[in-house]
Every structure is written in C-alpha cells, then in structure tokens.
Amino acid sequence: MGHNFSYWEKESFLTGFDVIIIGSGIVGLSAALHLKTKSPALRICILEADFLPSGASTKNAGFACFGSISEALDEINSGGEDNFLQLVEMRWKGLLKLRRNLGDASISFKQYGGYEIFKESEETFAQDCIEEIDHLNKLIQPIVGKHDIYAVSNAKIAEFGFSGITQLIENRYEGQIDTGKMMSSLIAKVAGIGVQIFNSCRVDSVENEGVRHTVKTNHGDFDAKSVIIATNAFAKELLPELDVVPGRGQVLVTAPIDNLKVKGAFHYNRGYTYFRNIDNRILLGGFRNLNYDVEQTSEPGVTDVIQTALENLLRDTILPGQNPMIEHRWSGVMGFGPELSPVVKEIRAGLYCAVRCSGMGISMGSLLGEQVGELVAL
Ligand SMILES: Cc1cc2nc3c(=O)[nH]c(=O)nc-3n(C[C@H](O)[C@H](O)[C@H](O)COP(=O)(O)OP(=O)(O)OC[C@H]3O[C@@H](n4cnc5c(N)ncnc54)[C@H](O)[C@@H]3O)c2cc1C
The missing domain is CATH 3.30.9.10 (D-Amino Acid Oxidase, subunit A, domain 2)
Known part of the structure; x- marks a missing residue:
C-alpha cells in the first residue's frame, strides 16, 4: 500500500514548493528565515528527520564564542592567518546576526x-x-x-x-546563550512567517526531474524547484561526495x-x-x-x-x-572535515548545501543560512 494522500494534501502540503530545506538545525532554519523574509511569496518547507532537531543545534553548550587563544593558534598553524581571520569573521558576524534575528532577550544572551x-x-x-x-x-x-x-x-x-x-x-x-530558548524562538519565528516545518520526516534521497527536484521521504515524495541540504554531520548520507x-x-x-x-x-x-x-x-x-x-x-x-x-x-x-x-x-x-571552514555551495543546478560547522555552528550558523539562501536562484 502506498501513502493515502488526498488531492488536497498533495496540492497543499507535498508539491509546488519553491524551496525545500532538509534539516531544521540553526542553519536550515536561518536559511528559511532569510529566504522567506527576502521573498515573502516563496513557498518554503523544512523537512526534519526527528521529532526535535537531533543533530547539534539543540544539544550544544550555548557558547557565543569566536575562539580561545590556543584554538586560535592551532587554527593559524594548520590553515594560516587568512583562513583563521575568515573563520573569526564568520563567527563574529554570525553571532551578531543571530542576536539581530531573534533579540538578546529571546536567546538569553549574556556577555x-x-x-x-x-x-x-x-x-x-x-x-x-x-x-x-x-x-x-x-x-x-x-x-x-x-x-x-x-x-x-x-x-x-x-x-x-x-x-x-x-x-x-x-x-x-x-x-x-540559552540554546533551548534560541531554537524554540527561531522555530516559532520561521513558522510564524509561513514556513511549513514537517518533523519526523526523514529524507532518503533527492532526485532531479528536469528543472524540479523530487525529495523522497518516509512520508512520500515532496517536490520543489530548489533544495538546500542543511544536515551537517549527516551530510554524507545524502551527498556521499562531501568531505564531512x-x-x-x-x-x-x-x-x-x-x-x-x-x-x-x-x-x-x-x-x-x-x-x-x-x-x-x-x-x-x-x-x-x-x-x-x-x-x-x-x-x-x-x-x-x-x-x-x-x-x-x-x-x-x-x-x-x-x-x-x-x-x-x-x-x-x-x-x-579536513579543514575548519564550512561547505556552502551549489552542488548542481537547484541543489545547495550548507554543512560542516565544526564546533562553532551556533556562532556562524545564522550567517551560513543567509549565505546559502543568497545562492538560491529564485
Ligand atoms: C555537545 C556540543 C556542544 C557544542 N557547543 C557549541 C557552542 O557552545 N557554540 C557553538 O557555536 N557551537 C557549538 N556546537 C556546534 C553547533 O551546535 C553546531 O555546529 C550547529 O548546531 C550545527 O547546526 P546545523 O544546523 O548545521 O546542524 P544540526 O543542528 O546538526 O542540524 C541538522 C539537522 O538535520 C537533520 N537531518 C539529518 N539527516 C536528515 C535527513 N536525512 N532528513 C531530514 N533531516 C535530517 C538532523 O536531525 C538535524 O536536526 C556544539 C555541538 C555539540 C554537539
């Protein structure tokens, strides 16, 4: 037996999306926030494998940090000063963006x-x-x-x-920050501007059909023009070629x-x-x-x-x-990955990824969401 979807369910919940985002961690949610704020008419949904986001965004320590001295020296030794400064900039700007997006009170930011x-x-x-x-x-x-x-x-x-x-x-x-408050405010904000979030919906594959994508899940097939993979540590399951x-x-x-x-x-x-x-x-x-x-x-x-x-x-x-x-x-x-920088890129026409935040995704996640959102051809 296949899925028992009605005509209404197919039309309103499963097909016709402009953008599908896979993964409802800070990066996936921030990508949705950026795209929907910039273009409110877009139909966007997020597919999340678990009941709650189950990667890192609800499990971390809530440091709003950009690196201790010894980490900084290790990063300079392994990647050079320019790479190090790029990382610091991503973390710093990401934190400012997170605070601007949600407000210090909502995330309980304390300096x-x-x-x-x-x-x-x-x-x-x-x-x-x-x-x-x-x-x-x-x-x-x-x-x-x-x-x-x-x-x-x-x-x-x-x-x-x-x-x-x-x-x-x-x-x-x-x-x-208070990680729980940050994630619940971010989810509420994204849902409040009209992004549909489907939980317990695991994506098995993303297939290209002409100019559209079919996203195959445990609850059936979804369809969208563009797809963003924001599954971080699980990225290889959908994109085996990525070094994560x-x-x-x-x-x-x-x-x-x-x-x-x-x-x-x-x-x-x-x-x-x-x-x-x-x-x-x-x-x-x-x-x-x-x-x-x-x-x-x-x-x-x-x-x-x-x-x-x-x-x-x-x-x-x-x-x-x-x-x-x-x-x-x-x-x-x-x-x-082999280096500390995240992977934010177009994989093929209409398929994008923003993954590999290392241990600093709370700092840089809001920025990476915006960056991958900017790549999406609307
Ligand atoms: C213990 C710990 C402490 C940390 N402390 C800090 C800190 O203090 N400061 C800091 O800046 N960073 C910290 N980090 C890192 C930070 O939490 C992560 O870098 C960041 O949350 C990554 O966000 P993300 O959105 O990329 O990925 P995640 O939050 O991992 O989100 C990916 C989502 O994709 C979903 N998913 C996976 N596969 C599928 C699929 N096939 N279909 C649908 N959905 C799928 C997962 O369920 C998950 O919810 C810490 C991490 C850990 C684990």
Whole structure:
C-alpha cells in the first residue's frame, strides 16, 4: 500500500514548493528565515528527520564564542592567518546576526566573557599563548572593532573558586546563550512567517526531474524547484561526495549549586573541553580527543571514558570540595572535515548545501543560512 494522500494534501502540503530545506538545525532554519523574509511569496518547507532537531543545534553548550587563544593558534598553524581571520569573521558576524534575528532577550544572551584556563602542569603552553596575546589582539581588532580582546586575568581564578589553575586568559567579548530558548524562538519565528516545518520526516534521497527536484521521504515524495541540504554531520548520507565526518560531543549538567561562583564561558584542553554556568548549575562537555575513533560517530550515546574525565575535571578543578550531583547527560553530533571552514555551495543546478560547522555552528550558523539562501536562484 502506498501513502493515502488526498488531492488536497498533495496540492497543499507535498508539491509546488519553491524551496525545500532538509534539516531544521540553526542553519536550515536561518536559511528559511532569510529566504522567506527576502521573498515573502516563496513557498518554503523544512523537512526534519526527528521529532526535535537531533543533530547539534539543540544539544550544544550555548557558547557565543569566536575562539580561545590556543584554538586560535592551532587554527593559524594548520590553515594560516587568512583562513583563521575568515573563520573569526564568520563567527563574529554570525553571532551578531543571530542576536539581530531573534533579540538578546529571546536567546538569553549574556556577555559574561570567555576564559581559557591552564593548569599548573601547562605553564609552558600557557606562556606560549600569553606571548601571542598582543599579536592576536591586533589581528582580530578590525573584525571585532575592539583592541583589548584577550588579556591575562589571573585575579579572577580565586573569584571563580578553581583549584589547580594557574593562568587564566579572558576574552571579554564572548558570551553565552540559552540554546533551548534560541531554537524554540527561531522555530516559532520561521513558522510564524509561513514556513511549513514537517518533523519526523526523514529524507532518503533527492532526485532531479528536469528543472524540479523530487525529495523522497518516509512520508512520500515532496517536490520543489530548489533544495538546500542543511544536515551537517549527516551530510554524507545524502551527498556521499562531501568531505564531512561526524564527531560526537558529550555533555553533563549538574544539579543547582548554592552560591555558584563560576560565571562565564570557559575553554580548556585546546578547546576540546568547555564549561559554563547555566541556571545556577555547571554545564560541562568535551574530551572528545580522549577517544577520537569511538567518538567519530553520529550515533547518540555517552561513554564511561569521557563522562569520568568530565566528572574528574568538575570535582577536582571547577568545583573543588563540593561533590556536585549530575542531573543530565547527553550527546550531540558535529560535522567536521579536513579543514575548519564550512561547505556552502551549489552542488548542481537547484541543489545547495550548507554543512560542516565544526564546533562553532551556533556562532556562524545564522550567517551560513543567509549565505546559502543568497545562492538560491529564485
Ligand atoms: C555537545 C556540543 C556542544 C557544542 N557547543 C557549541 C557552542 O557552545 N557554540 C557553538 O557555536 N557551537 C557549538 N556546537 C556546534 C553547533 O551546535 C553546531 O555546529 C550547529 O548546531 C550545527 O547546526 P546545523 O544546523 O548545521 O546542524 P544540526 O543542528 O546538526 O542540524 C541538522 C539537522 O538535520 C537533520 N537531518 C539529518 N539527516 C536528515 C535527513 N536525512 N532528513 C531530514 N533531516 C535530517 C538532523 O536531525 C538535524 O536536526 C556544539 C555541538 C555539540 C554537539
């Protein structure tokens, strides 16, 4: 038995779209927002495989950041200064766009600052980073418009109550958002301007039929002139030729903590590990580098190796002597590639993609959505 769609359902829900977007993460939603705002008459729908978006956009840490010092140095070493600056610009402009699109109150944006922490055993590494502060401030100044972006801020180590941390580098222009509020506002905004969002609708393939595309799903075939693939870590399932590999990120959140001193977005371990305050709790994630091969998966799950490393950091360094309860654990999946830059392009006439946000898609996602929207020939 095929699907039992009525004439009305086919005409109003399945066919005649100008644009179909696959994936309702921040990138897919931002592409829809941009296109529909620019051309309100367009018929646009988003097809999302899961009940809620199930990649990274509802699972992340909510850092509104553009890179710690050690990440910046690693990025310069691997891709050169020009590439690094392009990434910083995408993150910075993406964040400004996200804040403009939704408003700071809707996403609970707080500019508490970002900090990179260094343990006593990492003194040489810390000094290497500290030596580069002036150079990086000069490099990034034209993008951010401030000259004092990074600074040593060791006086705050005691204020935050850390143990075993001997160096702290502050980035006063980083912030944090409430990821859940951001995604629910973005979904409401996009739906409110007339974009149809179909959940639990998994796309199996996109086929080209003349100037139109047939998008085959578990609920039948949809039809559109243009298709945008915004499935990030899952991109290879629909576009095997793309160089995107999944990388799982694990997170935990504590129970509420009385008189929590930690306030800000903290980076550790060359950006692999991160923590922040949220609702009087600590959110802590990362250590993917401890088990690289196992974490190169799009399967959800948490593992003992990584959760134990997170808990040790929490108990020994972040909240020493407090033995906090852990109330939540989850994983999300990011899309990585041989370089850190995302892939935003036309694959063939009328088929586009915006994928591979690495670990910074909350920062750059709104911009990538706009960029891929601009590519679409209307
Ligand atoms: C644990 C963790 C912490 C992070 N922390 C931060 C942070 O603090 N700051 C930051 O900037 N970034 C962070 N990131 C990265 C950021 O969340 C991602 O880069 C960003 O959300 C990617 O958005 P996206 O829209 O490209 O993809 P996703 O949000 O992954 O969306 C892709 C969507 O496509 C759907 N999909 C997949 N296949 C199909 C299909 N066949 N048919 C239909 N739908 C499909 C998926 O269900 C998914 O909802 C973090 C990521 C993780 C996992």
